[in-house]
Amino acid sequence: MGRHREFDVDEALDAALCVFWRKGYEGASYTDLTKATGVERPALYSAFGNKEALFHRAMERYYEHYLHFFPAALEQPTSREVAAHILYNAVELNTRYPDQRGCLGIHGVLAGSDAAEPVRRALVDARAKGEKSLHERFEQAKKEGDLPEATNCAALAAFIMAVTHGIAVQAKAGFSREMLDAVADQALSTWPSSPKGP
Amino acid sequence: MGRHREFDVDEALDAALCVFWRKGYEGASYTDLTKATGVERPALYSAFGNKEALFHRAMERYYEHYLHFFPAALEQPTSREVAAHILYNAVELNTRYPDQRGCLGIHGVLAGSDAAEPVRRALVDARAKGEKSLHERFEQAKKEGDLPEATNCAALAAFIMAVTHGIAVQAKAGFSREMLDAVADQALSTWPSSPKGP
DNA sequence: GAGATTTAATATCGATCGTTATGAAAAAAA
DNA sequence: TTTTTTTCATAACGATCGATATTAAATCTC
DSSP states (O other): OOOOOSSOHHHHHHHHHHHHHHHHHHHOOHHHHHHHHOOOHHHHHHHHOSHHHHHHHHHHHHHHHTSTHHHHHTTSSSHHHHHHHHHHHHHHHHHHOTTSOSOHHHHSSSSOOGGGHHHHHHHHHHHHHHHHHHHHHHHHHHHTTSSOTTOOHHHHHHHHHHHHHHHHHHHHTTOOHHHHHHHHHHHHTTOOOOTTOO | OOOOOSSOHHHHHHHHHHHHHHHHHHHOOHHHHHHHHOOOHHHHHHHHOSHHHHHHHHHHHHHHHTSTHHHHHTTSSSHHHHHHHHHHHHHHHHHHOTTSOSOHHHHSSSSOOGGGHHHHHHHHHHHHHHHHHHHHHHHHHHHTTSSOTTOOHHHHHHHHHHHHHHHHHHHHTTOOHHHHHHHHHHHHHTOOOOSSOO
8 A cells, every 4th residue: 555665774784874873963954864875755754753863873783783792792701701702893893894984882972962862862871771780790800700890890890981981982983803803802801710710 | 331241251151161062063053052051142242253253262271270170281201201191181171070071172073063063163174283393302201211202102102092082972972080091091001101111 | 527625846935145336434645 | 533453143045854745657456
């Protein structure tokens, strides 16, 4: 009943995601989005709703398709390996595509107009969620004797995330993968070791 | 010869700086700027030139008035103290004003429209300049035996800057000063020690 | 095939963006 | 005081923003 859609919604979403990745939420205009997706404006509205909803969908897809290494990292056997997986995979992702360096979640909307506040909040919440899961993973490591009893697990998780965010900023500035790997090395260079540990 | 200016240029610049700090370059509109400065649009243009020039002036003032701790840190006696000064002062600055958390230089324009490319480049260049001076300071430390011969000074400088950038991102997200100090602690716990060192 | 329903494409909406004429107000120079 | 020069404030500029009304095309049901 009715005409069929002539474009692939997922393909359009992927193209829109790349635009947001490069330009952030407010920096990406519908002119950019229609050009990248090959889909006219009203069709984008019909398929996704407004710009904020489209960004939300792009953000979900980003987490699923690009940040999948994060939940996977939490399943590494030791806390150090968890941290290493996060850092090195972040470096790889942040330098993988020359045209969209850095991380959508970080420079999507660090700052912007008041109108972008809900989007900014959504990204902050998503980051907080990831950091919380990392914190909990480190608490588990402490229980297992993988981390010293005195470890501030919240601070350790915040530290790893801070380095990851910093790597995203530097990747956007054009830093080489080699340099960013070295930054990750340094972050891991003195991982707190448990007396019971290896 | 002619009428006098009725507003203080430096005061207006300070007010504009705060707007850019909060909203970034493209997020700050002239409506915001006139409201914050109390100066009408044409007067801002007359005093500073266009928006890009105004941001440039604000950026200069930011480096002079707020990031002055950075060149000062380079004069600390040891590389570890240099790094500590940078990190803890960055935490303090990034959490000093509840209304403008984070760092103007970082979230000023991480992403944005193509029109903001020159501004983005200027901020990247300014960051690179600071990082280069830190790198050189670490090379000096290596010569003095304060850092091990094998130290990758460029990576070490990039690491400190990465943590600083990450702290800025987290400060913008509302992290407490205590938490960010703990992040800085963790970053410094990885500090390489020289065999000749203390 | 006829009518109903959904999508596609053009063109445009009001609002806001950065920027600037324009003319009144103020202060120095004559 | 008159003239000249600079600033101030109102208003509006063209361009672009996100979002739609409208009409033609396509595909369903009957």
